Amino acid sequence: MSAHYEPRTTLGRVVNEIxxxxxxxxxxxxxLITFTNVVLRYGFSTGLIWGLEATTFLFAWLVLFGISYAVKTTAHLGVDAIINLFGPAVRRGLAITVGVICIIYAFLLFKGxxxxxxxxxxLPQTTGRWFPTGLEEMGRTSYRGWYETIDIPFPEWLRWIEPIMNEGEHYEKLPRFIPYVILPFGMGLLLFRFIQATVRIWKGEGESLIVSHEAEDAVADVRHMNYED
Incomplete structure (x- = not known):
């Protein structure tokens, strides 16, 4: 079963709450959006034009938050048939090695x-193919904050960003940099969780980055209930 996570530091608690x-x-x-759309469509022959795009972005946000959440709770599935052939010391070394590989992979995802x-x-992109070697030089044509979503309307309370991001021009739809911000944030959170999990294994407070024998535990629970009956 996946482990119950208890944050031990202020940073851990803040990130966990977020x-x-x-x-x-x-x-x-x-x-709420999906239910409202169903009611409007079947009850009033109308609907939220932006509903599908909004739920698509929200689902993407949910997936990216879920990836790091699963690392935190060791809920990712994995195969440990080979590593279980070794002793505890070797298994710990392999787990740390895998953790380092995951950290490197998450860092590459964060860069991308x-x-x-x-x-x-x-904002400037990083230079370097694999690891950042600096920031690109930006000219006037490099500013692309004017890219908008297709259907999601622009909230009036965000008009203050127009002079900053769109040279004072009005947005008609939500600019893409707002929903897309989940990409670096989500990958940064994933990197944080992999570092956290690897350090935990290094300190001997965990054994693996993956879920334990969930299927075997479920079978054992059923067998135990059958014996009680």
Missing amino acids: EETAIALILGAMT AWDYWANFAN
Whole structure:
């Protein structure tokens, strides 16, 4: 079964609250938008034009938050048939090695996510193919904050960003850099969780990055209930 996570530091508690609150709010927003659209469509032959695009973005946010959440709770599935052939010391060494590989992979994802988001956020992309070697030089044509979503309307309370991101021009739709910000944020959170999990294994406070024998535990529970009957 996946482990119950208890944050031990102030940073851990803050990140945990952000993560779990965001997941709950996203699920609630998706449910509300979808339910409203169903009622409008079948009850009034209308609907929220922007509903599908909004729920698509929200689902993407949910997935990216969920990836790091699953690392935190060791809920990712994995195969440990080979590593279980070794003793505890070797298994620990293999787990740390895998953790380091995951950290490198998450860092590469974070770089790619930043570079993609920066393209829409009037920010410089990183140079270097694999690891950042600096920041690109930006000219006037590098500012692409004017890219908008297809259907999601622009909230009036965000008009203050127009002079900053769109040279004072009015947005008609929500600019893409807002929903796309989940890419670097989500990958940064994933990197944080992999570092956290690897350090935990290094300190001997965990054994693996993956879920334990969930299927075997479930079978054992059923067998135990049958014996009680």
